[in-house]
Amino acid sequence: DGGITQSPKYLFRKEGQNVTLSCEQNLNHDAMYWYRQDPGQGLRLIYYSQIVNDFQKGDIAEGYSVSREKKESFPLTVTSAQKNPTAFYLCASSILSPLAGGPNEQFFGPGTRLTVL
Amino acid sequence: KNEVEQSPQNLTAQEGEFITINCSYSVGISALHWLQQHPGGGIVSLFMLSSGKKKHGRLIATINIQEKHSSLHITASHPRDSAVYICASTNPIQGAQKLVFGQGTRLTINP
Numbered sequence: 001d002g003g004i005t006q007s008p009k010y011l012f013r014k015e016g017q018n019v020t021l022s023c024e025q026n027l028n029h030d031a032m033y034w035y036r037q038d039p040g041q042g043l044r045l046i047y048y049s050q051i052v053n054d055f056q057k058g059d060i061a062e063g064y065s066v067s068r069e070k071k072e073s074f075p076l077t078v079t080s081a082q083k084n085p086t087a088f089y090l091c092a093s094s095i096l097s098p099l100a101g102g103p104n105e106q107f108f109g110p111g112t113r114l115t116v117l
Numbered sequence: 118k119n120e121v122e123q124s125p126q127n128l129t130a131q132e133g134e135f136i137t138i139n140c141s142y143s144v145g146i147s148a149l150h151w152l153q154q155h156p157g158g159g160i161v162s163l164f165m166l167s168s169g170k171k172k173h174g175r176l177i178a179t180i181n182i183q184e185k186h187s188s189l190h191i192t193a194s195h196p197r198d199s200a201v202y203i204c205a206s207t208n209p210i211q212g213a214q215k216l217v218f219g220q221g222t223r224l225t226i227n228p
Contacts (some may be wrong), residue, residue: 042121042203042218055169058215088158106216108160 003027004109006091011114013078013085021076021112023091030096032074033106035089036060046089049074067094078114086116121206123219131227136191138222140204149187149209150216151178154201163189163202194226 004025015018023032035043049068057106063082068074074093078085090111094104114117120143130136140149141222151163164178166187171178175194180187191198201223205216 040220043141043205043216044213044218044221048215066207090159090160096151105165107162108152111158113158 003105004091004107006089006109006112008112009110011112013114013116015043015116016080018077018079019114021078021089021091022112023074025074025091025107025109026072026117027093027107028071029093029107030071031065031081031090031094031104032068033094034058034064034066034074034076035090035092035110037090043090045088085114088113121204121217123204123222125222127223127225129196129206129225129227134194134196134226136194136198136224136226138189138191138204138224139203140187140216140219142206145182145185145203146207149178149180150205151187151189151208152203152205154203154221156200159204165193167207171176191224196226196228198225200225 007022007109023043033048034046036046039042046060047058047066049055050109052068052071053067055068063079065077066093071103088111092106122141124139127221142195146181147164148167150165152160153163154160166178166180175192201221203221205218
């Protein structure tokens with residue numbers, strides 16, 4: 001079945017530790033995204049990538065890093081520099097519109113809930 | 118700055134009722150997305166529209182470009198419709214790939 005997988009579903013981290021969240025898709029999508037969701041707030045974009053080996057910062061990139069070495073994979077590292085990392089993290093992917101600037105439907109993974117102890 | 122506002126924030130209704138969730142946005146958009154988030158956290162895309170109206174089963178999404186307003190309607194609501202409904206917009210200025218999200222509307226349908 002085609003889709004997006006995220007692992008693990010729940011993650012606990014001690015303060016000061018880096019942690020990497022996995023996101024894999026087999027939809028052959030070019031674009032991938034990482035969002036953060038906090039209670040009572042809308043999703044916020046952390047990073048996105050439209051092509052392998054290239055990615056752009058979103059609205060809240062500080063304290064996070066990503067890589068895009070393969071089309072299928074877009075891991076997110078939450079570094080110790082992220083001041084308040086406890087949140088629900090969602091990965092998404094989409095095709096790139098054949099028309100420059102065109103919108104596309106995004107497909108979301110099941111999410112990873114990160115708790116810093 | 119593009120902002121997306123949803124109302125109401127919380128909505129409780131009885132099974133069978135007609136449900137309306139509203140979404141307003143502040144700048145011209147490329148598209149308006151409606152998403153559904155179930156208690157487990159996963160998000161499903163329901164609609165993407167840039168004009169008019171779309172229908173899928175008991176769900177209907179409409180958009181009024183001039184008024185910068187969209188609505189999501191659920192007919193004959195059912196307890197399984199209980200979820201958080203999120204609207205999000207993309208606009209030409211910020212780029213088609215960047216969604217700006219509303220805070221979500223938590224819908225509870227009681228049997």
